[in-house]
Amino acid sequence: MPDSEPLGPLGAGDPTAPQWMPPEIDRTVATPARIYSYLLGGxxxxxxxxxxxxxAAEALPVRDFARVNRAFLTRAVRHLAEAALDQFLDIGVGLPAPGSTAETALSVRHDARIVGVDNDPIVLAHARAHGGEGATVVAGDVRRPGEILQNPEVRARLDFDRPVAVLIVAVMHFVPDEDDPYGAVRALMDAVAPGSVLVLSQVTSDLDPDGIHATAKAYARSSVRTAVRSREQIAAFFDGLEPIDPGPVMLSRWRPDEQVRDGDDRIGMYGGVAVKP
Structure with missing residues (x-):
């Protein structure tokens, strides 16, 4: 759609609306899923x-943040699939873009089972219209882990008696402390079998607090609040789990490959992968 498109809720008769898009989708308020789609070239x-x-780009190289985060997700999923893990619960799955969990896992294991969870209506509408590109996509919110765990589609697709990779990638900086982010992650990991894995990344203010603050103000126009955390606070999401080397680090330093670029270690996001003992 052109940048000059009129703002306002998409109506049923709006000729610019794709046929699959329900009329209740509101295009007057930015959402993380659509922002991330734009950043990744969706x-x-x-x-x-x-x-x-x-x-936001006036304060921080947000496109690089998205690229580095997606590369971390791809490396982590590929590592786990190659290690014979075949079940993935991707919370905050977002809109289709290259390097997704489903694309990566299925490229390694054709029998992989992937469930994507999202609270953005456009993600759910797109999945209903086009399929989840190898994933079952359901409505859910990381702040209400019980609803995700009790969802019959999740239970039908994933076997919780076997290890599951729980992916919460670039999500927790949208969950403020008053919403109990650590309790939500703990509830999810308590529900999965030993040998399950947590993959998590989040923006930090450790490197550029002024830029992060300015970016948070820009994202305040969106449908969510932001919560930036330090390395120690992000590492606390992995408490009780056994980190896979090198542990919680800047994303570009987690098992880097040839896709990592010079300067990526200055992108302020920490992440890691850890196993439930």
Whole structure:
């Protein structure tokens, strides 16, 4: 859609709306899923999402943040699939883009089972219209882990008596402390079998607090709040788990490959992969 598109809720008769998009989708408020789609070169975003990105980009290289985060996700999923893990619960799955959990896992294991969870109506509508590209996509919110764990589609697709990879990648910086982010992660990991794995990444203010603060103000136009944490606070999500080397680190330092670029170690996001004993 052109940048000059009029803002306002998409109506049923709006000729710019794809046929699969329900009329209740609101394009007056930016959302993380659509912002991330734009950052990764996807197609499902509106002018308000692009405006939020461009404002944020004045303070931080947000496109590099998205690229580095997606590369971390891809490396982590590939590592786990190659290690014979075949079940993935991707919370905050977002809109389709290269290097997704489903694309990566299925490229290694054709029998992989993937469930994507998201609270953005456009993600759910896209999945209903086009399929989940190898994943079952359900409605859910990391702040309400019980609803995810009790969802019959999740239970039908994943065997919780066997190890599951729980992916919470670039999500927790949208969960403020008052929503009990550590309790949510703990509830998810308590529910999965020993040998299950947590993959988590989050933005930090350790490297550039001023830039992060300015970016948070830009993202305040979106449908969520932001919560930036230190390395110690992010590492605490992995408490009680056994880290896979090298542990919680800057994303570009977690088992880097040829896709890592010079300067990626200055992108302020920590992440890691850890196993439930």
């Amino acid at each position: 197609k499902e975003h509106f002018a308000v999402d692009r405006a939020a990105v461009e404002q």
